[in-house]
Amino acid sequence: MNVLKERAQLIVQFLLEQEGPITVGRIAKHFHVSPRTVRYDLDDIEYWLRQREIVLKKAPHKGVWIEEVVRANDLLENVFSTRADQPYRFYSKEERQKIILGQLFDSTDYVVVEELANLVNVSKSTCYKDVSELEEWLKERNIELQKVPNKGIRLQAKERDWRRGLIDYLDSSLGDKQIIELLNVTRSDSSRLKFLLDNQLKTLFSSIDFMVVEELIFQIQKALDIEFVDAAFAGLMIHIGIAIDRLQNGEVIEMPEDRLANLVGSDEFEVIQQLLEDSPILKEQAVPAAEIGYITIHVLAAKLRKTNKIEGTWKTRDRDAKMMDVIREYVGKVSLEIGVDLTTDPSLMESMLLHVKPLIRRLEFGLRNRNPLLKELQMNYPVIFQACSKWAKLFNEAYRISLDEHEVGFLTMHLGSAIERRVQKDRKKGFSVAVVCSSGIGTSKMLSSRLAYEFKEIELLDEFSVLEMNEVDFVQYDLVISTIPLELEAGIKVIEVSPLLKSSEIEAIQRFLTAQDEHRFQSVNAKVSEIFQIIQQHCQINNMDQLIQDLGQAISNSGRSRAVKTENSGLDLWDFLTRHTIKIERVKTDMENAVRQTAKPLLVEGKIEEGYVDAMLKLVDTMPKHMVLCKGFFMPHAAPQDGVNETGMSLTIYKKAIQTDFEEDGIHAVLVVAAEDDSKHMKALQQLVDILNHPNIVDQLTECSDEKEVLRTLKRIV
Amino acid sequence: MIQILTVCAVGVGSSLMLKMNADKVVKGHGFKAKIENTNMTGALGYQPDILITTDDVYRQIKNIKAKEVVILTNMVSKKELEEKLVPALESVSK
Numbered sequence: 001m002n003v004l005k006e007r008a009q010l011i012v013q014f015l016l017e018q019e020g021p022i023t024v025g026r027i028a029k030h031f032h033v034s035p036r037t038v039r040y041d042l043d044d045i046e047y048w049l050r051q052r053e054i055v056l057k058k059a060p061h062k063g064v065w066i067e068e069v070v071r072a073n074d075l076l077e078n079v080f081s082t083r084a085d086q087p088y089r090f091y092s093k094e095e096r097q098k099i100i101l102g103q104l105f106d107s108t109d110y111v112v113v114e115e116l117a118n119l120v121n122v123s124k125s126t127c128y129k130d131v132s133e134l135e136e137w138l139k140e141r142n143i144e145l146q147k148v149p150n151k152g153i154r155l156q157a158k159e160r161d162w163r164r165g166l167i168d169y170l171d172s173s174l175g176d177k178q179i180i181e182l183l184n185v186t187r188s189d190s191s192r193l194k195f196l197l198d199n200q201l202k203t204l205f206s207s208i209d210f211m212v213v214e215e216l217i218f219q220i221q222k223a224l225d226i227e228f229v230d231a232a233f234a235g236l237m238i239h240i241g242i243a244i245d246r247l248q249n250g251e252v253i254e255m256p257e258d259r260l261a262n263l264v265g266s267d268e269f270e271v272i273q274q275l276l277e278d279s280p281i282l283k284e285q286a287v288p289a290a291e292i293g294y295i296t297i298h299v300l301a302a303k304l305r306k307t308n309k310i311e312g313t314w315k316t317r318d319r320d321a322k323m324m325d326v327i328r329e330y331v332g333k334v335s336l337e338i339g340v341d342l343t344t345d346p347s348l349m350e351s352m353l354l355h356v357k358p359l360i361r362r363l364e365f366g367l368r369n370r371n372p373l374l375k376e377l378q379m380n381y382p383v384i385f386q387a388c389s390k391w392a393k394l395f396n397e398a399y400r401i402s403l404d405e406h407e408v409g410f411l412t413m414h415l416g417s418a419i420e421r422r423v424q425k426d427r428k429k430g431f432s433v434a435v436v437c438s439s440g441i442g443t444s445k446m447l448s449s450r451l452a453y454e455f456k457e458i459e460l461l462d463e464f465s466v467l468e469m470n471e472v473d474f475v476q477y478d479l480v481i482s483t484i485p486l487e488l489e490a491g492i493k494v495i496e497v498s499p500l501l502k503s504s505e506i507e508a509i510q511r512f513l514t515a516q517d518e519h520r521f522q523s524v525n526a527k528v529s530e531i532f533q534i535i536q537q538h539c540q541i542n543n544m545d546q547l548i549q550d551l552g553q554a555i556s557n558s559g560r561s562r563a564v565k566t567e568n569s570g571l572d573l574w575d576f577l578t579r580h581t582i583k584i585e586r587v588k589t590d591m592e593n594a595v596r597q598t599a600k601p602l603l604v605e606g607k608i609e610e611g612y613v614d615a616m617l618k619l620v621d622t623m624p625k626h627m628v629l630c631k632g633f634f635m636p637h638a639a640p641q642d643g644v645n646e647t648g649m650s651l652t653i654y655k656k657a658i659q660t661d662f663e664e665d666g667i668h669a670v671l672v673v674a675a676e677d678d679s680k681h682m683k684a685l686q687q688l689v690d691i692l693n694h695p696n697i698v699d700q701l702t703e704c705s706d707e708k709e710v711l712r713t714l715k716r717i718v
Numbered sequence: 719m720i721q722i723l724t725v726c727a728v729g730v731g732s733s734l735m736l737k738m739n740a741d742k743v744v745k746g747h748g749f750k751a752k753i754e755n756t757n758m759t760g761a762l763g764y765q766p767d768i769l770i771t772t773d774d775v776y777r778q779i780k781n782i783k784a785k786e787v788v789i790l791t792n793m794v795s796k797k798e799l800e801e802k803l804v805p806a807l808e809s810v811s812k
Contacts, residue, residue, distance in 0.1 A: 623774035
């Protein structure tokens with residue numbers, strides 16, 4: 001065999017980049033293929049390498065690796081040198097289906113399956129499988145997939161369903177974040193089209209000048225005296241873009257008479273009609289009323305950042321008052337359910353009113369609004385979500401609509417942020433932080449509440465949207481936290497986060513704040529020594545250390561105790577290791593299970609969160625060796641910010657050794673340590689060090705017959 | 719004074735215990751050293767005389783400039799630490 005398949009070449013390269021063995025499972029994950037496919041490839045690779053006198057090493061539970069890295073690298077350079085010219089990509093099933101769907105939406109004519117297969121680098125039969133799975137997705141949206149022999153496949157649907165399908169596709173393939181990025185990019189130049197081109201929608205929008213569409217929406221905002229949130233703005237651009245594109249192709253949407261009659265005559269309808277007629281988008285082409293109605297519906301349903309207008313022909317005062325009543329009742333019921341009274345929060349009421357108005361219109365018009373944070377919300381705020389979901393019936397009954405879980409998710413965001421606002425009391429203050437968000441009000445409010453909750457050090461939190469950015473002087477802030485990539489002038493620290501703050505992001509912020517704090521602390525120290533020298537010149541000093549410490553306290557004035565950590569501080573080991581937190585296990589198990597098992601008492605007591613267990617397992621996976629304290633004794637632990645509520649420890653003794661690839665003779669003792677800070681567990685760790693320095697301690701522990709004996713054995717040493 | 723840095727992944731567990739043991743070894747052999755413990759990210763800000771950690775952690779922080787690097791198999795084995803740390807201490811005090 002002289003030639004390796006493309007993917008096999010990439011796998012060889014991937015192996016060479018590793019610093020040790022890698023499992024088939026990981027390779028499969030990296031290349032988005034099944035482990036079986038990887039095994040077939042590895043067979044080819046092994047044979048290919050052997051011909052070149054290089055051995056592909058394999059070991060059970062470890063994986064595969066290549067030892068002769070230098071020679072293999074040379075081979076790679078010589079043999080594969082052509083590859084760089086022709087980039088070759090492997091797509092996951094999901095990616096493939098998105099590309100195929102894009103092609104189908106993109107083409108007015110039939111598409112040949114073979115071409116699709118070539119496009120996504122798979123066989124024809126795999127491509128057929130992808131297509132038939134897509135058929136389900138399309139059917140849910142009333143779109144038919146026509147298959148004609150010798151011609152190919154194409155989409156067939158009513159105009160309304162076609163547009164809705166395309167919007168869903170754009171939503172799922174671009175995602176809110178990208179759509180907003182798209183908006184940001186083009187605010188300054190006209191590369192919006194390029195962005196769309198990059199996203200496999202080669203011809204879809206080619207005939208539309210998006211700058212003009214953007215201008216149209218700005219005019220709508222101005223004429224109606226409203227402001228859309230960025231995601232809604234981007235969404236509108238796409239809706240109107242599609243409408244215009246379809247109109248130019250002679251495809252016109254239909255709308256039931258009665259619904260249209262409801263819209264005609266409203267402020268919004270008239271403004272949009274006027275603006276469309278004046279706009280250069282549709283040259284001398286009459287815009288049908290149904291099309292104006294379609295755009296009007298989307299404008300009405302778009303989420304608003306703010307509205308300066310209280311009254312109008314569309315929204316009467318009565319309607320607002322009724323809505324406020326329903327909102328008040330809703331917030332009241334949810335408050336009761338979750339045990340936190342939110343009815344007195346004026347800013348919640350305001351934001352709810354702003355949110356609920358378009359929400360009800362959306363549902364009245366049957367428009368769906370995808371909530372990209374739904375899963376995270378359900379996971380992180382289960383109680384609030386449940387309560388919000390339960391009382392959604394108040395809106396359903398009042399407006400004869402039906403809130404789906406995506407809309408409940410948005411309500412959860414508003415109420416969740418109100419709760420977090422309430423929780424942040426008695427926080428130590430200090431830093432000023434600017435929060436930049438591009439999406440809706442709910443997201444930015446929630447993010448800043450969450451930040452205030454996580455970081456007591458933050459004193460000032462200001463929220464800005466991308467649109468306001470140019471007017472803000474960021475120099476006055478210690479830190480800018482943003483959900484979108486920002487380019488600010490040098491010297492301003494920006495941390496990019498996801499709206500719901502992952503633990504790694506919290507960590508990054510924490511690191512920055514700690515470093516800043518350290519910096520401040522040092523300047524206090526400098527001040528102290530300056531004053532100290534003056535005092536020394538003029539006075540007799542009785543207790544030099546005490547004086548320095550007191551001066552430091554007085555100057556830093558933050559009350560933050562900077563006391564020197566001593567190894568005797570903190571609680572005793574026996575405060576943590578008790579009969580309840582020690583266990584003997586006689587059944588053979590693996591390391592992951594052992595960590596979960598040992599962590600359980602701490603989880604049950606609420607000392608740690610599930611996330612802490614996951615963080616430990618991740619470390620066990622990536623760098624377990626530093627947690628092997630001595631032969632057979634393993635101490636999994638993660639960082640305080642990974643989910644520790646209170647310092648705790650728990651120990652399991654395994655009669656049958658746990659086999660691992662990092663400790664030859666296996667592990668007999670697993671001690672989970674959760675530290676809320678770096679001092680409370682100090683004394684206990686010191687005691688543990690003494691115990692572990694005792695010879696044969698692990699053997700002794702393994703021989704114990706019950707939990708009491710384990711405790712006795714440990715105590716005997718200290 | 720000799721600067722010693724002990725490093726583990728998160729900086730509140732293993733490295734702390736390692737520091738405690740290192741303290742004893744340093745004092746027991748009549749050296750004077752300032753010993754600090756930290757996590758991997760924290761470690762990048764240091765230029766210690768002696769760096770003590772395990773090889774999986776060291777792989778992540780190879781860029782650190784240290785005069786001597788002590789790699790341990792067991793994080794809390796005083797015997798192993800003594801065997802490896804004392805020569806390092808002697809080497810940097812020269």
